[in-house]
Amino acid sequence: MPDRKHAPEIVDAVNFKLQLKHAEKFVLKNGVEVYAVDAGAEEVLAVEWVFSAGNWFEEQNLVAATTNFLLRNGTSKKTAFQINEYFEYYGAYLNRACYNETATITLHCLSKHIKELLPSVRELIVDSVMPQEELDIYQQNMKQRLKVNLKKSDFVASRLIDVYLYGESHPYGKYSKLEDFDTLNKEQLLDFYKKYYQQGKLVLFVAGKLPADIASLLDQYFGDLPNQPVALQEIMAQPAADRKYRITNDEAGVQGSVRMARSFPNRHHPDFMKVMVLNTLLGGFFGSRLMSNIREEKGYTYGIHSFIQNHIHDTAWMISTEAGKDVCEATIEEVYKEMKLLREQVVDEEELLLVRNYMMGGILGDLDGPFQIMGRWKNIVLNNLTEQYFYDSIHTIKTISAEELQFLAQKYLQPEAFYELVVV
Amino acid sequence: MIQFERFTLANGLRVIVHQDLSTPMAVMNIMYDVGARDEDPEQTGFAHLFEHLMFGGSVNVPSYDEPLQMAGGENNAYTTNDLTNYYIQLPAENLETAFWLESDRMLSLAFSDKSLDVQRKVVCEEFKEHYLTKPYGDVWHKMRELAYKKHPYRWMTIGKELSHIENAKLDDVKNFFFKHYRPVNAVLVVAGNVTVERVKELAEKWFGDIPAGEKYNRSLPVEPEQTQERFLEIKANVPLDALYKCWHMGSRMDGSYYAVDLMTDILSGGGSSRLYQSLVKEQKLFSNIECHHFGSTDAGLVAVEGKLVKGVKMEDAEKAVEKELEKMKNEKVAEAELQKVKNKTESMIAFEDMSVMSRANSLAYYETLGDAAWMNFELQKYAKVTTEDILEQSRRIFRRENCSTIHYLSQN
Numbered sequence: 001m002p003d004r005k006h007a008p009e010i011v012d013a014v015n016f017k018l019q020l021k022h023a024e025k026f027v028l029k030n031g032v033e034v035y036a037v038d039a040g041a042e043e044v045l046a047v048e049w050v051f052s053a054g055n056w057f058e059e060q061n062l063v064a065a066t067t068n069f070l071l072r073n074g075t076s077k078k079t080a081f082q083i084n085e086y087f088e089y090y091g092a093y094l095n096r097a098c099y100n101e102t103a104t105i106t107l108h109c110l111s112k113h114i115k116e117l118l119p120s121v122r123e124l125i126v127d128s129v130m131p132q133e134e135l136d137i138y139q140q141n142m143k144q145r146l147k148v149n150l151k152k153s154d155f156v157a158s159r160l161i162d163v164y165l166y167g168e169s170h171p172y173g174k175y176s177k178l179e180d181f182d183t184l185n186k187e188q189l190l191d192f193y194k195k196y197y198q199q200g201k202l203v204l205f206v207a208g209k210l211p212a213d214i215a216s217l218l219d220q221y222f223g224d225l226p227n228q229p230v231a232l233q234e235i236m237a238q239p240a241a242d243r244k245y246r247i248t249n250d251e252a253g254v255q256g257s258v259r260m261a262r263s264f265p266n267r268h269h270p271d272f273m274k275v276m277v278l279n280t281l282l283g284g285f286f287g288s289r290l291m292s293n294i295r296e297e298k299g300y301t302y303g304i305h306s307f308i309q310n311h312i313h314d315t316a317w318m319i320s321t322e323a324g325k326d327v328c329e330a331t332i333e334e335v336y337k338e339m340k341l342l343r344e345q346v347v348d349e350e351e352l353l354l355v356r357n358y359m360m361g362g363i364l365g366d367l368d369g370p371f372q373i374m375g376r377w378k379n380i381v382l383n384n385l386t387e388q389y390f391y392d393s394i395h396t397i398k399t400i401s402a403e404e405l406q407f408l409a410q411k412y413l414q415p416e417a418f419y420e421l422v423v424v
Numbered sequence: 425m426i427q428f429e430r431f432t433l434a435n436g437l438r439v440i441v442h443q444d445l446s447t448p449m450a451v452m453n454i455m456y457d458v459g460a461r462d463e464d465p466e467q468t469g470f471a472h473l474f475e476h477l478m479f480g481g482s483v484n485v486p487s488y489d490e491p492l493q494m495a496g497g498e499n500n501a502y503t504t505n506d507l508t509n510y511y512i513q514l515p516a517e518n519l520e521t522a523f524w525l526e527s528d529r530m531l532s533l534a535f536s537d538k539s540l541d542v543q544r545k546v547v548c549e550e551f552k553e554h555y556l557t558k559p560y561g562d563v564w565h566k567m568r569e570l571a572y573k574k575h576p577y578r579w580m581t582i583g584k585e586l587s588h589i590e591n592a593k594l595d596d597v598k599n600f601f602f603k604h605y606r607p608v609n610a611v612l613v614v615a616g617n618v619t620v621e622r623v624k625e626l627a628e629k630w631f632g633d634i635p636a637g638e639k640y641n642r643s644l645p646v647e648p649e650q651t652q653e654r655f656l657e658i659k660a661n662v663p664l665d666a667l668y669k670c671w672h673m674g675s676r677m678d679g680s681y682y683a684v685d686l687m688t689d690i691l692s693g694g695g696s697s698r699l700y701q702s703l704v705k706e707q708k709l710f711s712n713i714e715c716h717h718f719g720s721t722d723a724g725l726v727a728v729e730g731k732l733v734k735g736v737k738m739e740d741a742e743k744a745v746e747k748e749l750e751k752m753k754n755e756k757v758a759e760a761e762l763q764k765v766k767n768k769t770e771s772m773i774a775f776e777d778m779s780v781m782s783r784a785n786s787l788a789y790y791e792t793l794g795d796a797a798w799m800n801f802e803l804q805k806y807a808k809v810t811t812e813d814i815l816e817q818s819r820r821i822f823r824r825e826n827c828s829t830i831h832y833l834s835q836n
Contacts, residue, residue: 040778108771137708
């Protein structure tokens with residue numbers, strides 16, 4: 001009979017020596033930097049083209065996102081249908097996404113097809129024409145989608161909390177309104193495309209089972225792009241003066257979307273990686289204080305999480321949950337109680353070890369696979385950090401003391417610094 | 425080819441070991457052969473509520489999550505209409521922690537009133553979050569009731585109504601556990617940086633003494649063939665009109681499954697798929713439209729759903745959908761079109777198989793269906809599908825009398 005009362009011996013994950021697999025860096029003829037991770041057992045790979053073409057650079061709402069969306073909707077030689085059919089025939093996934101500072105094109109495919117696909121991606125970067133009809137369909141359908149989303153309290157809450165934190169004119173705070181779609185025109189998009197894609201600044205990431213000649217392939221198709229530097233304008237956040245908001249979006253709603261957030265510095269601040277540990281303790285995993293109390297003890301919600309928003313510039317520390325309409329206020333109260341506990345009492349060593357082990361185990365699991373490793377590298381490169389950042393983070397997780405965590409809680413987890421919002 | 429070894433403990437627990445030494449992690453996946461279809465019609469939502477209770481402590485281990493997190497592990501679970509699956513990923517050095525935790529909760533849960541009380545509330549909030557507060561959130565409840573008259577697929581895994589969950593009693597929970605959560609009704613997969621010898625040793629040690637339990641023999645009511653088209657109109661506070669149509673298809677084990685799967689891919693699922701190109705891009709009748717099937721073990725449904733462009737008449741939109749489906753019934757698809765969706769499937773399987781967790785889950789799934797080795801023959805089965813097969817399945821499925829339709833209309 002096994003001894004079921006006692007846990008088997010474990011190796012504390014905190015003792016693991018974690019290594020970030022090295023990314024090979026090379027530079028194309030035109031100065032485009034490429035980060036390559038050759039790893040994995042399956043015959044697949046991913047390529048990501050990262051342009052400095054996020055909404056930070058647009059002069060009017062939605063221009064960056066719309067340009068990014070329409071990249072694959074027509075070139076001078078192919079219709080949107082033909083482009084899609086081509087990539088789909090090879091079983092490839094071609095995606096694009098627009099963020100605040102960057103906008104990307106991502107290709108996932110079987111390694112054996114990469115040579116057929118790269119020229120077609122090049123075509124999108126040098127020869128997209130943004131057909132008027134495609135823009136019309138996009139405007140119509142996105143407006144319809146927005147109308148549906150505006151019925152959802154979580155969607156509305158996530159937009160509003162960003163407005164309070166950054167202001168409506170900041171890239172992190174602005175959001176799309178129905179009328180913004182109507183003012184978009186083709187010329188604006190083509191201008192943006194020319195400046196930030198055709199001639200814009202590019203960084204490349206590749207990962208997976210890479211062909212031996214990947215460097216020369218990339219040079220062949222992307223080594224002649226202008227790759228001109230683009231200036232990133234400084235835009236200051238304009239946080240709201242009022243801190244507390246209660247909004248009714250749907251009279252018949254049975255749940256409220258609760259958001260609590262405060263501004264927070266970016267990854268270059270010395271507190272950042274330490275606060276990642278404090279955040280995990282507060283609401284960063286299933287065993288966190290917030291989950292244990294508000295879900296597992298009180299049953300107010302299906303889930304409650306805290307996190308630092310993934311921004312390159314100054315960011316925010318956020319707590320987010322959907323809770324029963326009648327327990328939203330009680331939920332907020334409990335969050336403040338948990339903050340108070342962290343300010344007033346030192347976390348005990350057992351719980352701290354749990355958090356350390358959980359985080360280390362998570363990173364170990366997260367480094368498993370070429371795309372995950374690539375993700376880490378992308379994070380480092382785009383945030384202008386070095387490889388050392390990874391090892392410093394690990395060191396912080398292993399060594400931060402309970403007293404330091406309490407000090408950070410006292411510094412940051414002050415109720416008066418938090419915006420509160422409930423949208424029902 | 426995914427390599428694995430398989431053995432069965434004396435109590436009937438099937439164990440599969442899949443070694444992958446390229447990862448520092450180990451994965452434990454336990455699949456119980458019980459889903460929402462096995463519920464009493466008066467106690468729906470039980471399999472899923474039960475999944476929550478599995479984290480409320482077991483007979484010898486008061487907390488499930490804490491020791492696992494201490495060992496650097498993560499876990500989660502999901503429930504479908506067909507099965508319930510629990511999975512753990514942790515550093516391979518700490519594999520025994522997973523055996524300790526999972527075997528104790530298979531032995532017996534703690535059955536605490538407090539845990540039941542809290543999880544009832546949590547599940548009710550989940551119900552509200554996903555099905556009540558979202559626009560169109562109730563449509564699949566309604567569609568299942570319309571399409572199924574006898575088979576328990578007529579309710580969702582979350583349950584038919586909140587009251588079934590609110591009224592759950594501890595005795596019901598116990599009965600459910602000892603009926604379904606027994607070694608004979610489970611498949612255990614251990615994958616990653618592990619050896620067969622070590623897994624054998626640990627499986628004997630931790631699971632070997634759990635009483636076998638009785639094999640659950642499923643005898644569910646068979647859904648009678650639908651002979652007349654069915655229709656429901658819903659008016660609600662939503663911004664756009666939406667069209668939902670479903671047709672009965674064969675079961676997962678039916679030979680037609682692969683052709684039907686590819687058929688839905690031809691219709692939808694990419695920028696060059698038929699419904700999207702014709703109805704969204706060319707005719708501009710829908711702002712989005714999708715076709716998919718439920719992938720269920722027993723005879724399932726093929727569904728088409730789409731939101732209409734404001735101002736378009738439902739009648740016109742529906743006619744246009746039917747016209748596309750008629751084409752599928754009248755003309756064979758082009759060889760290149762079929763090849764395209766086969767290539768997509770090949771690539772999808774390759775991406776799925778990148779993760780040890782996903783491989784472990786697939787092995788458990790196919791073993792529960794009948795044989796883990798089937799996992800390695802899926803691609804061949806897709807490759808065999810011909811344009812004639814697609815034509816035949818389109819004709820068999822897209823029949824008026826086999827169809828249930830919901831018009832979900834905006835009140836505004």
